[in-house]
Amino acid sequence: MTPGVLSALRQLEVRRMGLIGYQEALELQRELVEERRANRIPDLLLLLQHPPVITLGVRSETARANVVATSERLAELGIEVHETGRGGDVTYHGPGQIVGYPILDLRPDRCDVHKYVRDLEEVMIRTCADYGIAAGRIAGLTGTWVGAEKIGAIGIRISRWITSHGFAFNVRTDLDHFKLIVPCGISDRGVTSLERLTGRTIALDAVEDALVRRFSEVFERRAA
């Protein structure tokens, strides 16, 4: 690629934020969406981890039924429950899971929510490939799957084509915590992680690097 072509790509600012509370991240996203809408900031990819938290999608009534643990049990484990404005059902976030929140303006050429979901899946599929894992899709079940087990979850909000929320990719997540819920309301499928699949220890920041690279590739952005 010539430098000219390179700079023709839209810029993507990557912010690696480490461990950050769910509520705090929620408020940050809300602000960034407005900033992005006003074009004061470029497209963003936030990469972070959450302390243990169970989050419910917009269809909270059904989602709550998919939290199988009692509130006492959750309190004992120090796990919060949050309602959020994203799509999707219920999910779990915790340390060892890389959460990606892209704040993108999908206009002018990516105004298709399905395409956006498929693209996020693609980012995680390619990242898996970087670690020699063959991941794929299961028709009708959004997310990134390895066999019948889910490695990456997706829940998105789009407000006038500005995206928020995003994906959660299990690297060394405590998979037992998923037993507290029926992930995404899908009861007959399991959850997995990169470390479980590869059987070795994997550096989180290396996975972040891979995600950024794959994200820039799939979304045709120039990461900065």
Add this chain to the structure above:
Amino acid sequence: MPTPVLMPQMGESIAEGTIVRWIKKVGDAVDRDEPLFEISTDKVDAEIPAPATGVLTEIKVNEGETVAVNSVVATIGAASEISKQEPLGSAPPPAAPSLDSVVPRDVDAPPAKPAATPRKTNGRTAAKPSEDDSRKQRSSPLVRRIARDNDVDISQIHGSGLGGRVTKNDILEYIDSETGTGDSLGAEAPGAKAAGSGTRDTGLGTRAADPGSRVEIKPLSVMRKKIAEHMVMSRRTSAHVHSVFHVNFSTVERIRQQKKAEYEQLGTKLTYMAFIAKAVVSALRRFPIVNASLDGDNVIYKKDINLGIAVALESGLIVPVIKHADEKNLLGLSRAIADIATRARSKQLKPEEVHDGTFTITNPGQFGSQFGMPIINQPQVAILGVGTIEKRPIVVDDAIAIRTMAYLTLGYDHRLVDGATGDQFMAEVKQQLENFDAQ
């Protein structure tokens, strides 16, 4: 006129959507682009803005219900029925609201002036009903009473308050200026004075021929008159400056040759204009100030990119508008440009298709001009002129090479856009065209 609210199609493969939440209730006032409801498909929750300003009069689809895309889910009624029905035909896009201050407001003028004079109607259109409505709705009861007592239309007043709200001071100043002090920004031009004394204000106020000289005198066509008025008004309104860029179209030309057959199969011609439109849209995204209007002390940033394309007609010029040009790809833009140009020439444009442009492209190059210095299409703040596209010798790596080149000119309003911004905008257009990404 009530506006139906449709279930939007959020993607090619999406056939239906579920309403998860109504953000507004029946009876609520809504502004265009304000979040109205949330829908959910698959793993995506999307917030949908209102398509128009008014009052939410009916919700047809309740929370939790799923309907096919393009089904009517609600109705927005107009807050008031102001002047939506004026004939527009071929009128060039709207004049700036400030035009009103140029219309003489002598106290002893005939009371029926507004609705009767076409120019006034035009000015009214220009003021964009949505903002008018909101101004009207948002003004305080006191302001509304003053308006009633003085027989003043609030929508005609520039509001300095929050969100364009008309304050008590605004209306008192307005009434003051109406009765003769006239200090608003429309800058009294000679033409405006002439209009008061009965001469037609065509902007052609100087005497063109002495009686008895060998001339033929023909009345202007309505379109010609409107163009004349609009051009003079634009010159008077905006501080025009121009930047000229020399752009290499070799990449575009190559893609055009590659894709020609494919596009012909799809039933459209791939023209340079589609590429230019695409590049402009992307530059407008990066520089929202170029996709804006100036309204008194406020900058109005237009969220939509509605691209006007000037089309030369036998009898004049018309600027049909491609709405939401930012949502179209190269093929979509090619089709839209061909479509509006054809229908402009066969006089089959609908009135609304010449309205609400946010930026204009004009193409004097088609007649051989190297570059033009176009006049801004009010109330926009910039216009792109495309010079003739031809092979020229240029210097590449210290050798003379033959490349397909063209001059592009940006005419812009220095009141709002400085040279640095205008040039950066043009550099982006140039960059987009020279490195055009066919995807």
